[in-house]
């Protein structure tokens with residue numbers, strides 16, 4: 787069913803970090819922690835063993851706006867987020883000459899690293915991450931372009947290792963007569 791799939795694209799709503807749902811036992815569960823659990827189960831599923839993973843961190847606009855009111859540490863997975871922020875901080879849309887990253891950018895980076903470390907600890911794979919604002923089609927197109935590039939890099943890597951093999955191989959069958 788998934789034989790032709792090359793990249794698993796996993797979409798995360800960044801703004802879920804302070805949102806909750808009630809599970810089947812009646813308990814309140816953080817939506818980001820639920821997403822983390824789902825990611826863990828997909829990442830370790832044998833079906834996706836040979837595939838690359840691209841995480842789309844979506845709803846960045848809501849995320850930035852929410853961070854003004856609710857700290858990222860509200861989600862226990864991110865309770866180690868203690869950014870050093872300049873008093874002259876910019877927001878991500880600012881075109882000022884101040885290049886200090888905004889709280890939103892630092893928080894995005896923190897979440898991205900959490901997912902990267904998680905995948906690496908579970909599968910030893912490198913995780914690709916892209917920032918998306920679902921309401922801005924350009925950012926969605928860029929992420930899909932990134933997914934196509936990942937596939938291309940994979941093909942190039944495969945071709946390179948195959949050509950390296952035939953170059954160094956001592957197997958007589960790999961030489962032309």
Ligand SMILES: Nc1nc2c(ncn2[C@@H]2O[C@H](COP(=O)(O)OP(=O)(O)OP(=O)(O)O)[C@@H](O)[C@H]2O)c(=O)[nH]1
Pocket residue numbers: 799844845846847848918919920921
């Ligand atoms: N502000 C903002 N809204 C978005 C973005 N991406 C999707 N949405 C909107 O979010 C709403 C919910 O969409 P989804 O997240 O796909 O649906 P869902 O998972 O069932 O919704 P929730 O669980 O409530 O988040 C829709 O109205 C979308 O248009 C985004 O990047 N920014």
